[in-house]
Amino acid sequence: MIGSKEGIAHFPLAFLNPGEYSLVPDPCYPPYKGSTIFAGGKIHLMPLLEENAFLPDLKKIPSGVLKKARIIFLNYPNNPTGATADRGFYREVINFARKHKLIVISDLAYSEMAYDGYRPASMLEIEGARDSVIEFHSLSKSYNMTGWRIGWASGNSQLVGALAKVKSNIDSGIFSAIQLAGIAALEGPQKHIQEMSALYQERRDTLVSGLKSLGWQLISPRATFYLWIKVPKKTDSIKFASLLMEKAGIVVTPGVGFGKHGEGYIRMALTVPKQRIIEALSRLKKIS
Ligand SMILES: Cc1ncc(COP(=O)(O)O)c(C=O)c1O
Missing domain, CATH: 3.40.640.10 (Type I PLP-dependent aspartate aminotransferase-like (Major domain))
Structure with missing residues (x-):
């Protein structure tokens, strides 16, 4: 396909x-x-x-x-x-x-x-x-x-x-x-799969622990490169995603984009290097 x-x-x-x-x-x-x-x-x-x-x-x-x-x-x-x-x-x-x-x-x-x-x-x-x-x-x-x-x-x-x-x-x-x-x-050799998983795992641990230390609620995933995070303020997922873009320059996906039961959540992806994740966390800290 x-x-x-x-x-x-x-x-x-x-x-x-x-x-x-x-x-x-x-x-x-x-x-x-x-x-x-x-x-x-x-x-x-x-x-x-x-x-x-x-x-x-x-x-x-x-x-x-x-x-x-x-x-x-x-x-x-x-x-x-x-x-x-x-x-x-x-x-x-x-x-x-x-x-x-x-x-x-x-x-x-x-x-x-x-x-x-x-x-x-x-x-x-x-x-x-x-x-x-x-x-x-x-x-x-x-x-x-x-x-x-x-x-x-x-x-x-x-x-x-x-x-x-x-x-x-x-x-x-x-x-x-x-x-x-x-x-x-x-x-071919499959070693890179473990290496890649280790890389994503490190990014996951950095982002999960950083968000938790800000008081955000989420479950640490044991698979995929997504974090599914409860919107930490009394607002909807689109408004919260817009706020993150405007105030912190961070792009996340509003949960409602995946269906109505996704409302109340945002999705973050682990597809950026660890340094960028650390930078994102420090920007989030400034606005929270
Ligand atoms: C759940 C799911 N299925 C399928 C795909 C698409 O995979 P492919 O790149 O093979 O079309 C994606 C992401 O792109 C996905 O998140």
Whole structure:
């Protein structure tokens, strides 16, 4: 795929009939919603709440929606919350998908971005997953290939085959130099992944401890390069993000941009060097 985003965006065209539902986490990576709309489908939002460790509560999905639902989108390690899912949750999802005849889209873009020795599971490790799961993988984060995107899908062969059929009517493949670079990345030494994780972990520790010392509330993520932070003032996420930009020259993403349950949060990314993080913390200290 031309990055996993492209596959995620095209997949519903293969399976979602007009008027059928996608079950979409809220907050979420925005293409889950866009791809559903492009296919003529309807969106049912599954709130990701802090009290439920940012996992959707499958029991709360109305039975009327489930009767017309085709696809459930899941993304752990999660953008934007940084939350992770364990195998127990994946088992629950696979049983749920079997019972309600759902296709599970597992977006594993952050498969290698993990800290403290944690290793994110693939849903395909779970027994029975191959009946219902298609999993999307990306080289953008693990191999720093964001400017030359490439990804792949694996899982149930009918699901992967149908995506290939849709794509064969849309694109004719990725520039072959990028494909060769992707092969080299996957077949070459993997040491840089640990080195990169150690770098992000150091940045995470610096930013988490700095924000906590300012009294900000957040959970230190064990995967992804995002911090999901409670807006520390009585204001909304857009106003707070604007304030940070105007008063401190710091760009953060307002949580509501990822869905209505993202209101009350902002997202920060660990994609800048440690020195810049230290600089950001000192600017935040001045305005808080
Ligand atoms: C959750 C999630 N899925 C997929 C992607 C896209 O990955 P790719 O660069 O492979 O299209 C991103 C980020 O860009 C993401 O945050």
